[in-house]
Amino acid sequence: MNVSDVISITRPTPATIDSDVDMSDDESTQVKLSIVTPGEMVTDDPVWMKGHGTYFLEDKTYSSVAGNISRVNRLLSVIPLKGRYQPETGDHIIGRITEVGNKRWKVDIGCKQDAILMLGSVNLPGGVLRRKSESDELQMRNFLKEGDLLNAEVQTIFNNGIASLHTRSLKYGKLRNGIFLRVPSNLIVKSKNHSYDLPGNVSVILGINGYIWLSKTTNSSHNKNMTVNSNANKINASGDPSYVPGAGSVAITRLEEESSWEIYSDKNDPNITNSVRSNITRYNNVIKALAYGDLGITEQRIIMGYEASMAFSNVGSMIDKDAMESICQDVINNEKMRG
Amino acid sequence: MILSPAERSYLYDSLIQKPTIRPDSRAEHQMRPLEAKTSFLPGSNGSARIRLMDGSECIVSVKAKVVVAAKEANLIECDVDVVGFRDNSNFVSNLKFNLTNLLQQNFPSDYLRLTSKYSFKLFIDCIVISHSSYPLTLISLTSYLALKTTKLPLLVSETNDEEIAELPTFSDDWDNAKPIADYFKGKGKEFQPPIFITLGYVGSNLIFDPSVEEEQVLENGLIVTFYNNKVITPIANMNLAVNSNNSNFKGLNQTAIIKSIQMGNKFGGAIIRALDALIEQDDDNDAIF
Numbered sequence: 245m246n247v248s249d250v251i252s253i254t255r256p257t258p259a260t261i262d263s264d265v266d267m268s269d270d271e272s273t274q275v276k277l278s279i280v281t282p283g284e285m286v287t288d289d290p291v292w293m294k295g296h297g298t299y300f301l302e303d304k305t306y307s308s309v310a311g312n313i314s315r316v317n318r319l320l321s322v323i324p325l326k327g328r329y330q331p332e333t334g335d336h337i338i339g340r341i342t343e344v345g346n347k348r349w350k351v352d353i354g355c356k357q358d359a360i361l362m363l364g365s366v367n368l369p370g371g372v373l374r375r376k377s378e379s380d381e382l383q384m385r386n387f388l389k390e391g392d393l394l395n396a397e398v399q400t401i402f403n404n405g406i407a408s409l410h411t412r413s414l415k416y417g418k419l420r421n422g423i424f425l426r427v428p429s430n431l432i433v434k435s436k437n438h439s440y441d442l443p444g445n446v447s448v449i450l451g452i453n454g455y456i457w458l459s460k461t462t463n464s465s466h467n468k469n470m471t472v473n474s475n476a477n478k479i480n481a482s483g484d485p486s487y488v489p490g491a492g493s494v495a496i497t498r499l500e501e502e503s504s505w506e507i508y509s510d511k512n513d514p515n516i517t518n519s520v521r522s523n524i525t526r527y528n529n530v531i532k533a534l535a536y537g538d539l540g541i542t543e544q545r546i547i548m549g550y551e552a553s554m555a556f557s558n559v560g561s562m563i564d565k566d567a568m569e570s571i572c573q574d575v576i577n578n579e580k581m582r583g
Numbered sequence: 584m585i586l587s588p589a590e591r592s593y594l595y596d597s598l599i600q601k602p603t604i605r606p607d608s609r610a611e612h613q614m615r616p617l618e619a620k621t622s623f624l625p626g627s628n629g630s631a632r633i634r635l636m637d638g639s640e641c642i643v644s645v646k647a648k649v650v651v652a653a654k655e656a657n658l659i660e661c662d663v664d665v666v667g668f669r670d671n672s673n674f675v676s677n678l679k680f681n682l683t684n685l686l687q688q689n690f691p692s693d694y695l696r697l698t699s700k701y702s703f704k705l706f707i708d709c710i711v712i713s714h715s716s717y718p719l720t721l722i723s724l725t726s727y728l729a730l731k732t733t734k735l736p737l738l739v740s741e742t743n744d745e746e747i748a749e750l751p752t753f754s755d756d757w758d759n760a761k762p763i764a765d766y767f768k769g770k771g772k773e774f775q776p777p778i779f780i781t782l783g784y785v786g787s788n789l790i791f792d793p794s795v796e797e798e799q800v801l802e803n804g805l806i807v808t809f810y811n812n813k814v815i816t817p818i819a820n821m822n823l824a825v826n827s828n829n830s831n832f833k834g835l836n837q838t839a840i841i842k843s844i845q846m847g848n849k850f851g852g853a854i855i856r857a858l859d860a861l862i863e864q865d866d867d868n869d870a871i872f
Contacts, residue, residue, distance in 0.1 A: 250791075250853035251614040253861045256634070340587070391585035420589040423606050423796075510588035512596070518604065521597050525608040532607075536636075559608035563636070564616050 252564045280307040280322060287320065295321025329355045329429035329453040331407035335398045336438040338419070338451035339409070341388050347381060349388055351396070354429060354453045357406045361388075365399060365410035367417070369505040387508045393419040395439075395449055395457065414507075415439065419449075421513050422459025425528055427535040429454030433542050440543040443550065444523035450541060456531060458524045460516050526553055529562040530571065537572030548575045586799050595800040595831065599786025606796060612850045614792040617724070619858075621732040621865050629733025629763075633725045637794075640712040641721045643729040645705055649751060652702035658692035659683070660704065663722065665711040674825055678719055681779070681806070682709070682726065684817070689777045689810050694766050697751050698742050703735060715795040716781075717823045719806060723779040724858065730776045731862055734760040775855065777810035780847055783823065784839050785831075789846055798823040803835045805843045809851035814844045 280286055288304040297309040298320060307313075311324040331337070331353065342358055343350035350358040363376050363384060388394065396409040396416050411417050432452050439449045441461050449457040530549035534541050552574035556562050562571070586594070597604040603611050617633050624630035629645035652658070663679040664670065686707070695703040707726055711718045736753035737760060754760075767774035783793035783801040793801060804823035808815050820835050 247853040247857050247860070249610065250612055250850045251857045252616045253857045254616065254618050255861065255865060256618050256620055340585075392587045393590065418589070419587070420593075422590075422593060424590060510592075512589055512593050516593075516596070518600055521600070521604045522608065525597075525604060525606055528606060529608060558610070560605075560610045560613050563607050563609065565618075 248561070248564075249558075254565055279310070279312055279325075281310050282308055286313060286322070291318065292320040293318050295319045297322030297324060326428060326430055329353065331355055331359065331398045331401055331453070333398050333400055335434075335452040336395065336449075337398060337409070337453045338393065338395045338424075338449060338455035338457055339453070340455075341390050341392045341394070344384055344389060347376075349384070351394070351409060353407065353409075353451075354426070354455060355407065357404075359398070359407040359409050361394075361396065361409045361411070365408070365412060367412060367414075367507065369508060371504075388418070392510075393424055393457065395419060395451065417507050418509075419457050419459065420509075420511075421462070421516060422447075422457055422524060423528060425456050425458070425531060427454050427456060427531065427541060431535055431538070431541050433540045435542070440546075442527065442543070442547060444526075445520050446523050446527055448527065448543075448546065450543075456541075458527050458531075460513060460520050460524070462513070522559065526550065526559050526562075529553065529559060533562065533568035533571040534575070536565075536568045537575075539572055539575060545575050545579075548578045552578070586796065591800055594796060595785065598788060598790070598797065598800065601786075601788070603786070603788040603790060605790065605794075607794070609790075611788060611790050612846060614720075614854065615794065619725075619728060619861050619865075621728050621862060628735060629729045629731075631725050631728035631732065633721060633728070635721070637715050639714045639716070639718070639721060641709060641714070641718065641725045642712065643707060643709045643722070643725040645707050645726075645729045645733045647703045647705055647733070647735055649697065649701055650704045651700060652696065653700070655702070655704055657687050658695050658702055658704050659686045659690055659707065661686060661707045661709070661726075663709045663711070665718065666713065678722060681719060681817075681819075682707075682722060685723070685777050685779065685808060686726075689808075689815070691767075691772070694763075694772075697738055698740075701751050705730075705733070716793060716798055717804070717825065719779050720781045720792060723777075724854070727776050727778050727855075727858055728862065730763065731774070731858070732865075733763045735763060735766070736760045773811075775811060777808055777815070778851075778854065780807045780809055780851060780854070781805070781823065782807060782843050782846070784835060784843075787836075787839075789839060789843055791846070791850070793823060800831050802831050802833045803839070805835075805840070807843050807847040807851075809847055809855070812852055812855075814847040814851065818843070 284307050286298060286305045286307050290303045292305055294300050294305055297307060297311060298305050299308050305320060307322045309322050309324040311322045314321050314323050337353050339351035339353040339359060341349050342352045347363045349361040351361050353359045363380060366387060394411060394417060396411045399408045399410040401407050432450050432454055434452060439447065441447050445461050447459050447461045527546065527550060530546060530553050531541060534545060534549055539545060549571050552571050553562060561567055615635055617635060619631065619633045621631045624644050627644040628647045632642045634640045661679060661683040663675055663682060665675050668675045697703060709722050709726060711722065714721065738751055739754050740749060740752040764774040781792055782805040783790045783797055784803040784805060785801050801823060804821050806819045808817055822832050
């Protein structure tokens with residue numbers, strides 16, 4: 245039996261410090277360019293206004309975070325390279341309910357404050373469109389309770405920085421049939437779409453806040469496109485006189501058909517095969533490897549990493565440092581070749 | 584750490600498959616990868632640090648003191664400190680009891696004897712800086728490394744002080760210090776401190792070193808002791824999910840205990856060999872980060 249099958253122990257890699265960094269401070273009267281570290285002087289010119297990520301001591305402005313300097317007119321701020329997620333309106337995020345409160349849920353989305361999900365911003369089971377009543381308030385725990393995972397969109401940011409979420413679309417809601425993992429939020433690249441179907445019958449939702457959900461691909465995600473297409477066909481075939489807009493078509497949101505109590509159910513699909521389960525764990529390891537290599541996580545890279553991971557017959561060995569580095573290297577090489 | 588009901592049932596269903604499917608696709612006998620460093624604390628006789636990929640970290644320091652053997656009940660004293668827990672909390676005192684009990688029973692402390700009157704006493708201080716899963720394995724592996732690399736100063740005075748009472752004196756040169764292992768070799772015995780292996784029981788599967796998510800759905804947890812190439816007592820079972828109530832927690836089938844002993848016998852040696860290999864590789868460069 246091989247020792248590395250049971251455990252792998254490595255030594256810490258010594259930090260390499262580049263001694264050639266020019267430490268001279270001759271240009272200190274101007275604002276320095278590029279990257280600063282916490283406590284580093286940004287400028288000693290008091291005309292600059294102090295923005296986020298800076299502090300002011302004895303007429304000098306220092307950086308309080310590690311990041312890039314940004315200047316807007318006279319406002320000087322430092323944008324951190326890493327840090328907590330900062331919500332923006334329209335972000336597709338994943339969160340976990342932490343508290344059920346008065347007409348609202350508190351949701352942990354990995355930012356400074358818990359986000360709020362108002363009772364008015366969720367779909368009712370059955371898709372009935374009406375004002376939420378007192379009886380809805382009483383059964384809030386039947387919809388979502390502490391610990392539940394959901395995906396949602398940031399609706400607004402309040403003045404105090406708290407994000408308000410909504411789940412008023414069928415692509416949002418409770419998450420089932422998979423596993424959750426988190427990576428630093430700065431690794432998620434913002435794009436138009438954040439849920440993808442991957443090879444191997446696995447779907448992924450890359451929340452912009454760095455929370456990731458890997459699950460079995462369900463049929464409904466395919467039907468969605470089908471429905472839209474069939475509607476489009478009907479509209480295109482408008483030569484048919486019997487077609488009245490909106491009447492024969494399935495409502496675009498399909499709210500009535502799909503949002504029965506099922507959308508708040510905690511039951512997983514009973515037919516998740518072992519191959520899907522092992523694919524999910526493989527993707528889990530690939531995403532962790534990408535995060536370890538500080539690579540931005542995109543659909544393409546996940547798929548490339550997945551293909552690179554096929555070289556490992558024993559997926560369990562993918563959690564070693566060397567294996568993760570080699571996967572990252574493979575992904576980078578692959579990208580270079582594709583240009 | 585709370586899992587949603589859907590996550591919990593998915594994880595449980597995956598773990599009870601045969602063969603088990605763990606979220607990071609580890610085999611049932613596979614531990615999480617470690618990063619270890621030894622002998623880096625200048626003020627102690629032996630030290631070690633282990634870090635895990637998830638940020639768990641434990642530092643152990645071993646210090647030796649010359650004592651009058653007759654006045655000491657035990658020649659080994661352990662202290663465990665877990666960041667975020669009070670020293671007298673149940674969690675910390677359990678860890679401390681487990682470790683102290685293990686070492687006091689299975690550490691041949693006779694070899695620490697200097698003269699007929701005097702002896703070394705070892706103080707083992709463990710600090711868990713951060714942890715996600717139950718940290719007993721982490722602490723015991725780190726203290727294994729620390730004890731293995733502990734050096735004791737060379738005795739220059741006579742070992743026989745029955746006639747003339749004199750205090751033991753030691754060589755001034757730290758380079759002459761001998762590892763504890765050498766004290767044992769002279770007496771024809773390999774020095775190998777005992778370690779704990781944590782196992783989780785779910786379905787009818789036993790999994791090594793459960794991660795914090797796995798702990799949430801385990802039906803039972805087992806702590807197995809490995810010493811001198813075999814599993815020894817104490818073997819204990821407990822709920823590893825200490826910070827939340829685990830609704831899956833059940834009684835333990837006795838076949839699970841037999842199986843855990845078999846697995847411990849089969850794979851424990853590999854853990855020891857990996858730890859020993861690390862000590863051999865570890866050079867004296869001071870990079871600890």
